[in-house]
Amino acid sequence: AQSVTQPDIHITVSEGASLELRCNYSYGATPYLFWYVQSPGQGLQLLLKYFSGDTLVQGIKGFEAEFKRSQSSFNLRKPSVHWSDAAEYFCALQPPDSWGKLQFGAGTQVVVTP
Amino acid sequence: ETGVTQSPTHLIKTRGQQVTLRCSSQSGHNTVSWYQQALGQGPQFIFQYYREEENGRGNFPPRFSGLQFPNYSSELNVNALELDDSALYLCASSSPPGQSYGYTFGSGTRLTVV
Numbered sequence: 001a002q003s004v005t006q007p008d009i010h011i012t013v014s015e016g017a018s019l020e021l022r023c024n025y026s027y028g029a030t031p032y033l034f035w036y037v038q039s040p041g042q043g044l045q046l047l048l049k050y051f052s053g054d055t056l057v058q059g060i061k062g063f064e065a066e067f068k069r070s071q072s073s074f075n076l077r078k079p080s081v082h083w084s085d086a087a088e089y090f091c092a093l094q095p096p097d098s099w100g101k102l103q104f105g106a107g108t109q110v111v112v113t114p
Numbered sequence: 115e116t117g118v119t120q121s122p123t124h125l126i127k128t129r130g131q132q133v134t135l136r137c138s139s140q141s142g143h144n145t146v147s148w149y150q151q152a153l154g155q156g157p158q159f160i161f162q163y164y165r166e167e168e169n170g171r172g173n174f175p176p177r178f179s180g181l182q183f184p185n186y187s188s189e190l191n192v193n194a195l196e197l198d199d200s201a202l203y204l205c206a207s208s209s210p211p212g213q214s215y216g217y218t219f220g221s222g223t224r225l226t227v228v
Contacts, residue, residue: 043219
């Protein structure tokens, strides 16, 4: 069975500091992987996605993620956090033959302090 | 290019009632997926509609049903509402593989069952 685990429920980071959010997945092959951000009361905005190829993926808002097959991970990073990055972040998996059917992790809440 | 529009934004219903939520897909997208996001959790896949047919369902009972119309808009219907159905319901539209392969989420409908 497939699954997505985000080990950190809550992360607090200072503005200007770096941020790394962890995502581990369980799937028999290489899935499609996504990171979404959700601000309070809002829908989901796609930050970046990985289908194949280069394992370092660049996204919007200065985010990047690295796919590591050996570790079944797809961690999200940002070198310098802005106050506007405070939000909930979700990692999601999709089997390549099941487009439109995403499986999400439980999310990581990011708090940015001055 | 319009995004995904969901209506209503908020809704309060009584246990046992029925509810219909609506979603207008993004222009050029012919697939709509519905998700339920309970408070503090990641979204859970309910079902997907492609060319007016259900194309996959998650672990939700039959009282969750849907429709897709020729213009690719969609409805989610929930009968015999239970308190646990209180959640944010998200709709996502997408284009078939080989195209932009993106998912666009709406801002959701917040359903409260009392």
